[in-house]
Amino acid sequence: MNSVLVRCLALGLAVATPLAGLSAQEKKSLNIAVLNDKSSVFSDAGGVRSVRAAELAAEDFGGEINGMKIKVLGPDHQNKTDMGASLARQMYDQEGVEAIFDIGNSAISLAVQDIARERGKIVVHSGSATAEVFGKACSPTGAMWLYDTYSLAKGLAKSVVEQGGKTWYFITADYAFGHAMQNEVTKVVEANGGKVLGAVRHPVGTMDFSSFLMQAQASGADIVAFANASGDTVTSLKQAREFQVGEGDQKLGVLIFYLTSVHALGAKATQGVQYLSGYYWDRDDESRAFAKRFAAVNDGRMPDHTHAAVYSSVKHYLQAVKDSKSTDGKTVMRKMKETPVNDFFAHGAKIRADGRLMNDMLLVEVKKPEEVKNGEWDLLKVKQVVKADDIMRPIAEGGCTRLDPPVDAGKK
DSSP, X not given: OTTOEEEOOOSSOXXXXXXXXXXXXXXXXXXXXXXXXXXXXXXTTSHHHHHHHHXXXXXXXXXXETTEEEEEXXXXXXXXXXXXXXXXXXXXXXXXXXXXXXXXXXXHHHHHHHHHHHHTOEEEESSOOOGGGGTTTOOTTEEEOSOOHHHHHHHHHHHHHHTTOOEEEEEEESSHHHHHHHHHHHHHHHHTTOEEEEEEEEOTTOSOOHHHHHHHHHTTOSEEEEEOOHHHHHHHHHHHHHTTTTOTTOEXXXXXXXXXXXXXXXXXXXXXXXXXXXXXXXXXXXXXXXXXXXXXXXXXXXXXXXXXXXXXXXXXXXXXXXXXXXXXXXXXHHHHHHSOEESSSOEEEOBOTTSBBOOOEEEEEEOOGGGOOSSTTOOEEEEEEEOHHHHSOOHHHHTOSOOSSOOOTTOO
């Protein structure tokens, strides 16, 4: 990766010559950043491996576009909203960053979305899930690339209720994603004749879920649903098994999950868990080819769907910069929207006017231990392809008032 420059940043960013006002031809480098958690609870699902995924996308262009060297920055927001917002401002204003990717925390995504909108800069959310990114908080230069609270709720909750999971109890992470996830699932459960019996909220990074699990067990709910993510889900699932919560008639519902979490817990502890994924490394030849490249620079670890989404979004952005011969945020995003995304992650998917990538999802299930035949990452089986049109919130229902280009809001 000699042509790709990577730098991990802390809060004390060095002041660089502002580049935003220069044309693509006048710049010496094209600066992009993968802003996410690299040191706490969400680092396994994104972290430094998302930076490496972005590097692979840069490699596909030989490390430069239109005479500009591609520089990939890797700041760590440490899961702190104020730090994430501060880093975004400094990167856009002082480091000449044109686009920020991933983020992986809904509260930070909403803050960065506002900052990017004010400056006409691009931000593409992958690890974050709040549907407000393409709803009331939408931006002409913002995009949502992977999952969101609405599609996850509609894709999973309806089928669980129809299969007999009528009563629910939530163990919810106390921040924007957890609140939104619980709200969206509640709507789907109630619309399909189910009922929510209660909920409890926990801080991000909680290490002791015992009291929350006991309350959930005592509720008698059919489904104990974890509206949390990454390390929190791993910890809560592990402790649920220890306290025998979710056994017998009561089942566990995992609303957002990752291959990395399955790997951390093992097939025995997670067998039978179903969830929606944007990508699985062993689905087809294209997916395996990317996984091989990714594993080569990540100590043999397979990519999760967040890593694949970062690669896909960065590559699509870089192609739009090349084709438009511009780094202007709105110009590049319009090119991104008019050009279908056509890679192993999204086959011919387009970005809507509200910024939502209309990518199909995969309903996957964790294999039983005896089904794991081809190494430690042979953990999932794809049950079906869930079409984007069936689970994505229509534009008219999202409340986006900044559609670009303008379209009939009644359309999907």
